[in-house]
Amino acid sequence: MRELELRRILGAKVVDSEGAHLGRLEEIEAERGEESCVINSYIVEHRGLLDRVSTWALTSSMRQRLLAKSPRPYRVGWNQMDLRDPHHPRTLLPKELLERVTE
Amino acid sequence: MKKIIQLALGIVTGIGGFLEIGSVTTAVQAGAAFRYQLIWALLLGIVCLGFMLEMSGRFAAVSKHTVIDGLRDRFGFGFFSIVLSGVALVVFLVLVAEIGGVALAIEMGTGVGIPWWGMPVAFLAWLLLWKGNFDLVEDAPSILGLITLFFAAGVHRLEPEWNDVIKGAVPSLPATDKPHYWFLAVSILGASVSPHLMYFYSSGAVEEKWDKTYIGINRIIAGAGAAFGGLLAVAVLILSALVFHARDIDVERFDQMARMMKVPFPEWGVVLFALALGVTCLGAAMEIALSISYMIGQGLGWHCSEEGKPVEEARFSTAYTVILFLATIPILLNIDPIKVTTIAMALTSATLPLAIVPFLILMNDDAYLKDFTNGIISNSVVVVIMLISFVLAAVSIPLQIFGG
């Protein structure tokens, strides 16, 4: 049973199983249960300067207008992410097989 | 009924609370050096301030949180600490200048040097915060600050050529000394639009428990307060132009500035000036000390309120106590308050984007403001004025340092 502080992995550069650069780990999707809060997936994305600064990127309408050209973020399932080295997360699948986030 | 009283007090606060050492110094220097040619800069600053205050109030009324809360919630501690450090450092300089302003006023009356008054003035400000509540801190200095209406009366007595005054509302370049002209324009903007005012205004709105029903009142308070208060600054500029520019006098020192009021009011003019500055600077000092404490406290999640006894918000009370104490140190070291003011105003202008950009992002976020996010006018006006201020600062400050 391992514990990890969020700040160790937040903002870390994520690569896929082939070593291709995917972006940074910027957000974690979770679900509130009765006793605990389980993690469903990690959001990995390329972020511009404005986005680095705003943690609500995905809901901000201003960002949507600016976002037209940027590639869409990846949604990596909890069982698709290897966090044994927290500073260098790796996905277990190549990027072509990873789900993309739709706005 | 309560709303009407709040409306009246809000406007009074705007009128009596607008002038302080920054706005007075820059207006006097502008009038003396360039007659009416910098009135447009004052008007630009007033408009921007009005919009920013309205937005702060609207944010607090709809989200029930202060702008500082919104900043940390939305941007995370990393970015928040950058904004906080930048704004707090610059506004701390302004605090030193305000305490210096009160000390200057007392020195004029007593002849005893400024360094002696740093501690007593800071102590008085501290005592009022310690013993008083938010209403006292906001309202008392503002009501006393109505003494600044004498500047308007002075203008009325001296009967300027109003046609010439109105021409000053449109930018026009002076024949000579252009770097100084732009530097003063930048300083005027920095004196009018200080980010801490936004934070203080929204903290006040939350302390008064504003809700959506206050949005209309908020608009009036912000607009009328900024407008009437700002017009007093214009009055100072006009007076200075009539008294100093006409006689080609260069105004560097405070006692010179005070003599400006001697012309319309030969017997009481100097006393009026000193009193006006003393009262308004004291009010501003209290406001800034609170603002910085709100910034730190709300950012770290403390209970921050001026309502209870100090022991009920120990960290918050400690913060403003320490801040006021630290601000006396430069005064004791005999720093010239006018010089500090000039630097602080220019720095404020240069760092405006640091505070305004995240604030604008917040104001457009419907998660906080629901149906009350900014319209295109609010966004455009603030962005344009902020850019003007930043560009002017980037250009004129180096020029002033290397030229003057």
Next chain:
Amino acid sequence: MRIVRDVLDKKLIDVDGSEMGRVDGIVLEFPQDRQPRLVRLEMGGEILAERVGHWLIRPVTWLGAHIGPRRKARVSIDWKHVDRMGRDLHLDIRADETEALAWEHWLAENFISRIPGGG
């Protein structure tokens, strides 16, 4: 729900409605072969220092060890105490059941109440 957007840096309100502080850090648990979960919220100056920059950690830790209440460095709150989530996180425990207000109490006793009029 999203952890960075909805939990991190949010204000914590205790069961009596008082402000307790903000979520400065979050602890995740990775059990063998089961879904990872969010287990604890943390508050503390050292955590904030680390988020700003590593160079700040040692000075802040030193300060905490020598000045003030000198309590355990960080305050931990189990996730199960989160009652409601809104703009702020509302907990089902009292602030005094944790060390969250250690500095507040220490300053109140040792500094503020010693000044006349402090209350």
